[in-house]
Amino acid sequence: MATMKDVAKLAGVSTSTVSHVINKTRFVSEEISERVNKAAKELNYYAPSALARSFKVNRTKTIGMLVTTSTNPFFGEVVKGVERSCYQQGYSLILCNTEGDHQRMHESINTLLQKRVDGLILMCATLEGEHFDIFEHYADIPVVVMDWGPMQFTSDKIQDNSLRGGYMAAKYLIDAGHSEIGCITGPLDRIQAEMRYNGYLQAMDEAGFSVEPSWVVEADFECEGGYNAFTQLHANGTLPSALVVANDMMAMGVINAANELGIQIPEQLSIIGYDDIHIAKFMSPSLTTIHQPKYRLGQAAVETLLTRLDEPETAPRIIELEPTLVERNSVKSLRS
Template sequence: MATMKDIAKLAGVSTSTVSHVINQTRFVSEEISLRVNNAAKALNYYAPSALARSLKVNRTNTIGMLVTTSTNPFFGEVVKGVERNCYQQGYNLILCNTEGDNARMRDSINTLMQKRVDGFILMCSSLEGERIDVFERYPDVPVVVMDWGPMLFTKDKIQDNSLLGGYLATQHLIDNGHTNIGCITGPLIKYQAQMRYEGYKRAMLEKGLEFNADWIVESDFECEGGYHAFKTMSDRGRLPSAIFVSNDMMAMGMINAASELGIQVPEDLSIIGYDDVHIAKFMTPSLTTIHQPKYRLGEAAVDTLLRKLNHQSDQPEVVQLEPTLVVRKSVRNITDIETSEYANKK
């Protein structure tokens, strides 16, 4: 009966590489995997089934991920980072959409538990402030929570620095000469929406700029929400010269509403978004925004979960990734214009 050592000799690789290919415990290049599999086939080697292997080591090499369904491509870009890193680490990913429904979320968790997933990645805004009893019944199953705020159970967390992101966005508008600056926030019951709004307020306060309540509208992080938020702001009267919109999807809806009202971006109104989703650079005008490292968020979630599975970390971790400014075409610099107008008046 052939052994892994026999396969390694025929394929010209190490025994550990053969083990990784057959057991799918680590990413191995396609070329080497093909050599190993061909050697195994030639030697009539039969690998143990995944079920038998999982019973022996009490691992299924499977991760469950729960995501709130949304039209926002932000979620898809994060999932891509999760899926790619799972593949490279030799893990399978089972993805469940919760539709924002807590009952469906709990049912999905129970189903994944029955499938004996090794751990969970949660990206569900509905979790905020929730206690999930099922995780308390399985304290040894590691859970990583992505991007959302305080919860009633202690788990590892991956997030972006939304306070800094909101500050950078507003500071960029100020640096371009804007002093009348509005803000369309996400739902302020959500931690990330709160932090982006706090960043906006901090930048305004540092420069001694006044807040106009008519220029602050709370919305829902969706295109339709941005559209209606801008219509609401417009109905209140005079508009600011610039608006920080707390995510790119709302910014897109807002630009559509502005166009319907005959308002041009950035000639009449400057806009900065948040997230830097892939399509933001293909808008007209291309959207100046705050870049969230979405792919890295996904990678970091998997890395953190695997550290727990491999007992490399005992205490809950908070991994924070830093946002950066991406300058495109939706913000107009009005400093030179105001200086020119002042010179002409003199």
């Protein structure tokens, strides 16, 4: 079955141009229109969305968002930024969650597109690398992705500078006098976890400190994962003096496990987290962490989507937001 992409290739134009010709959403010269229509006829192409999209002359002022369900409040805080920005821009938000299920993700995307949303925001990091044929039939609908790895479709991307954040976390511990520093990472097949770990390695290398393999444990970005990772690290033998933990939820699990084992924080073990979720300052002790601008991530996603609606022909963009350090009470300075 021919796709809009096939028509574009045969006609020598972009997929968005094909969409504009078929849906009559923008003026296209007579010559190009003839080429597109001829290619579509030759390939026997009839876009499933063409009839529906032909009725969409004006925007519906609706944005769809797909997010992975998680116990991590990080996602809720980002969604809050998206929701508030939509409201301020006069848009409605339709929110769907995937619960980590591939089929549900595809069905949700199909549902949102059928509801004629003006654009999509995708935030499903556990499902990176997916291929979506459906986007070829809705080429004129912009997509913005957040917290996701390599794409197999065209989109703008919003992300935090995870490499910088991981580096800042380890560097803060080093500056506090620590040299024996371990790391509890997120799942390293995810780009954010890999970059935070690489940042930690970079800071350790710059300081001339070796990384003890038994002090590095991979976990899952959830509280229970942090708890189990620290239990494993403790069972390995001698503990480091400090830990970089790749997100605040795992840090919460680490603190809980340490308390059960009678290890005092920060007197015996210093911990720095990542994300700065709202409850981080209410942990005991309050958590020193790397602040990820969650509200701004959501806001930037909406702004980028609306810009893409007005400027559909511009090249895809990657917008990277910078992390900052939040000092609280979970790190002990070893400096005299």
